[in-house]
Amino acid sequence: MKSRKLSIPYLIWMVIFTMIPLVMIGVTAFTDKDGHFSFEPFINAFQYTNVFAKSLWIALLSTAICLVLAYPLAYIITKMKRSTQNTVIMLMMIPMWMNFLLRIYAWIILLQKNGPLDMALSLLGIHGTYIGNTAAVIVGMVYEYLPFMVLPIYTVMSKIDGGLIEAAQDLGSNSFYVFKKVIFPLSIPGIISGITMVFVPSASTFLVSQYLGGTDDIMIGDVIDKIFWTDQNTGAAISLVLMIFIFIFLVIMNLFGDEEAIA
């Protein structure tokens, strides 16, 4: 009973800041400009299908790259001395304290024409621009979200009981099999939460593509950002569709996770 009373402030919070806005978005998405019930916003939203697909694709790609980079890194960190581990994790976090826009500007400077990358490659006789394309957007996103992949994987991995690793060695596993049979299967929950934590914000991100991408690298987050000022109904409809896609993705992820854990 007591715990129920304690939860009341949170319930009120949830209702005001989660439930009501969700309902409002839902209502707005099914209303036309004159305030009547309508599917018009969804029909309008259809013209952004390409942007939508591209956004999900970029998010997926960034998530995959983050995973490929983060997993070995997390594994290497767990092998370090305890004090070194804390330092490395700290170093991973520090850039996150810097303003998001500043970090993106930094990438613009790094990638722009006559920037450090261009100059370095020019020495090898390669010339070109490295900004204003999809690759630059992905680089920016990977940079942005990598810590969100490393941290959950590292947390799960560092909690794996050392006794299990010894048991695996004792039963005849070399380091490769220890990894394959024990560390990897037990780190899957970390991978799943890492993927979730990277994919969800990347799918709806904006600004990164505006600053680092080309004209056709516009992402759905940017569309919502722009359109909402002129056409709230279509903006709400797009948001709703995006939410549904993310929801489906998460459900699939969780199914996948459960299966892996059993196998």
Added chain:
Amino acid sequence: MEQNQAKVIVSLKDIFVRFDGEVILNHINLDIHEKEFVTILGPSGCGKTTTLRIIGGFIEPESGDVIFDGKKINSLPPNKRNVNTVFQKYSLFPHLNVYDNVAFGLKLKKLPKDEIKKKVTKMLATVDLKGYEKRSVAKLSGGQQQRVAIARALVCDPEIILLDEPLGALDLKLRKSMQLELKEIQRQSKKTFIYVTHDQEEALTMSDRVVVMNNGVIEQIGTPEDIYNEPVNAFVADFIGEANILNGTMIDDCRIKILGRELECVDKGFGKNTPVDVVIRPEDIIITPPEKGQLTGIVESTTFKGVHYEMSIRCGNCEILVQSTRCAEIGSEVGMCVVPFNIQIMNKLLPFYNNIIETEVTYSDEDGNMFEFELEGETVTVNGVYFKQGEKIRITLPPDALSLAGDGDGDLPDVYIESVVYKGEHNEIILESDERKWLMLSDVDEQVATYVHLNFDFSKADFEVIDSTEKTEG
């Protein structure tokens, strides 16, 4: 006798291990024979688990050799050793079911699937877990997890099974039945079992041989009967079973003086008038009428233990534990007799009784009636006594002048408690500092293998100026 002829399968030669500067194993030697059930017994922190981990390959000794089947295997990793371990916390793989846990080692050996299945099924039947194949290990009880861990090690068919306090987490009844079951499994499988425990009863129940360890050294190796009946020192006697351990003086061969009485015994070769430790098991004391006893005392308490009564009898300042099927009344005077054969004489753990410090006065103040000296890098202040600076002195501290500083602010910090033995009157505590050992009396049960701060009460000490021309001894 049979064991001596059996082949030595694993042999530890002069093993020395140190972690962070702390000596864990101090040059131990141990031979283990084929098909033998050996138990390494000792209090926590004595180095028994480290010994096991050296055989398992998880620790490489700093010096010394591990010989397996005639070959030196010091740095061979665990996965290449024909040894399997049953871990203290079982360490079952939480992501695998019972079958896959047991099959883990066999799969790594790349055996054909049907053979793995045959072996695992047979092994699960052996440990009484038939039908549990598909269960998640997290849903098993402690005893069942234990059996999965044993099956997982046994199924690999190693030469040696190492067991690290495998029954520690089980309740008493289950532990007893698992002890017998383990012994039976060992007999049937004809494997060498090396078992680590701090439970002396477990060791006596299961083992062919018991290795008693303390403070990084092996105190005694022998059959359970040997260890119980002929302990080599007070530590072993105290650790194995109930014992009255008393201070005594060996008058001559076969003559021992304890509690002010001269008694006959069967031990020889300790010299004349040598201080010794004497062990008398409580069940070896016969209660007699007061006039017929070798010793007399007043019954202080009795406890009914089922098969016998346990009585505490006060004999002068000393408390003696007696087990007898007949109960004497509390407050009554009784006599006690021991046959000479049941009086076990042992050398003292320490060659001295009083703690002697020979040192030089580093600072003194005649008005303040005090002086200071250096002890293992610490400055110790003595009040109430004055010696000239630079004078060489000998301080004799009786064991009751030492005490532990509870507040962590003692004369000598970081002293290690090596052993605590109850001597009927007080606990005799042996402490080890950086450079030497100390003997202390205490009425409190201190925790062995911990670090404490030591305080000296110099009002109980004797001081003596050492003649500068005389050469200091000892």
